[in-house]
Amino acid sequence: MTVPVVVSGLTGRMAGLVRQAVLGAPDLDLAARLSLRPGAGGGPGEGGAGDVGAPVVGRLADVKDAAPVVVDFTAEEATADLLDQARSVPCALVIGTSGLGDRHHRLLAEVGRQRSVVVAANFSLALLAVTRFVRDLAALTDEGWDAGVTDLHFVGKRDRPSGTARHLAAAWQGARAPGAPAPDIASFRLGDAVSEHRLVAAGSGEHVEVLHRVADRRAFLPGVLRAIRYAAAAGPGVRTLEDVVHGHVAVP
Ligand SMILES: NC(=O)c1ccc[n+]([C@@H]2O[C@H](COP(=O)([O-])OP(=O)(O)OC[C@H]3O[C@@H](n4cnc5c(N)ncnc54)[C@H](OP(=O)(O)O)[C@@H]3O)[C@@H](O)[C@H]2O)c1
Missing domain, CATH: 3.40.50.720 (NAD(P)-binding Rossmann-like Domain)
Incomplete structure (x- = not known):
């Protein structure tokens, strides 16, 4: 059936x-x-x-x-x-x-x-793996670490910041100690980019960048x-x- x-x-x-x-x-x-x-x-x-x-x-x-x-x-x-x-x-x-x-x-x-x-704000299965990694990173790093998120989408996308940017920021914040600040989000609406999200996390002496880019819906x-x-x-x-x-x- x-x-x-x-x-x-x-x-x-x-x-x-x-x-x-x-x-x-x-x-x-x-x-x-x-x-x-x-x-x-x-x-x-x-x-x-x-x-x-x-x-x-x-x-x-x-x-x-x-x-x-x-x-x-x-x-x-x-x-x-x-x-x-x-x-x-x-x-x-x-x-x-x-x-x-x-x-x-x-x-x-x-x-x-x-x-x-x-x-779901993002139906990419790959983004699930990214989200898990972000949670791990947030849980394993010490209180000196902070994170920020950027989202890049095509001109005319209605929501800003994107749901995915908010989702990644929440994944980071949810795995930090209670009361930790939410990562800042910077949104760009340029050209015809389908979707690009980057989370940058940094501590003393090192930083990590995670990039998820969708070129085709x-x-x-x-x-x-x-x-x-x-x-x-x-x-x-x-x-x-x-x-x-x-x-x-x-x-x-
Ligand atoms: N969750 C995810 O993974 C994911 C992935 C991609 C996109 N999105 C989201 O999905 C949505 C659509 O994206 P898209 O790229 O397909 O957009 P799109 O090409 O602009 O299509 C918008 C659709 O919404 C309909 N619509 C717009 N305003 C309406 C209204 N007032 N009443 C009834 N129908 C209306 C349109 O109907 P008509 O056909 O009648 O014009 C059209 O079918 C956006 O919110 C986008 O951010 C989510």
């Missing part, structure tokens, strides 16, 4: 890549494309050749398949709308949209009591596919990509 997947966003870069990845996965089925823009929905709509056959719907309630996994890489307002709709429509959710605020986190907590939700797809399979199999709760990779739910 295949897992029905709904991808939110029609023309988005990540939405298009996720649709192609779903179409290429034999255990997943592209059930619909969701456009939460006012007035959208109700037909075959636009899309790449491989999308033919997946209807465009304007509301989650209009998806024909039961309990789909909805993948959301869109914008803050569309994600809030999706979470709101997910309260009354059985589904699972994979949320990758950046820049989520308090309202989203309240909605996520509420929806997570009924639905399986995976949310396809780098996020293995993590997104794992999250879709996990979300489909898991019970209610809000999980991170780390939970997906280390979780106890059996996924194919």
Whole structure:
């Protein structure tokens, strides 16, 4: 049996890549494309050749398949709308949209009591290894060490600093002694760089730099596919990509 997947966003870069990845996965089925823009929905709509056959719907309630996994890489307002709709429509959710605020986190907590939700500011599996290293470094170095984070993204990226920069800073701070300051974050929006994050940590006589660079958004797809399979199999709760990779739910 295949897992029905709904991808939110029609023309988005990540939405298009996720649709192609779903179409290429034999255990997943592209059930619909969701456009939460006012007035959208109700037909075959636009899309790449491989999308033919997946209807465009304007509301989650209009998806024909039961309990789909909805993948959301869109914008803050569309994600809030999706979470709101997910309260009354059985589904699972994979949320990758950046820049989520308090309202989203309240909605996520509420929806997570009924639905399986995976949310990650960065779906790169390699970044998980980077995060672990940062925690180790923060835990092993003495109180003379400090860290800073830079994030570089394309002109027009809406959130600043990026969710990943905040995630790396939190990973460092969380592994330091209680009360340790959060690393400073410097954000740059230049050119068409997809994503680059650097954490620099320094103590007396030595320093360490960790760099994670994404040149192609396809780098996020293995993590997104794992999250879709996990979300489909898991019970209610809000999980991170780390939970997906280390979780106890059996996924194919
Ligand atoms: N977590 C991760 O690993 C990860 C990786 C890459 C990107 N992201 C994040 O994912 C999001 C999308 O990135 P992208 O590069 O794909 O962006 P993009 O190419 O600009 O696409 C944005 C998508 O959001 C939809 N959208 C925007 N405003 C909307 C609104 N008001 N109502 C309904 N839909 C709306 C657009 O819908 P239409 O198609 O109808 O125009 C489009 O599909 C961003 O927040 C980005 O930072 C996260």
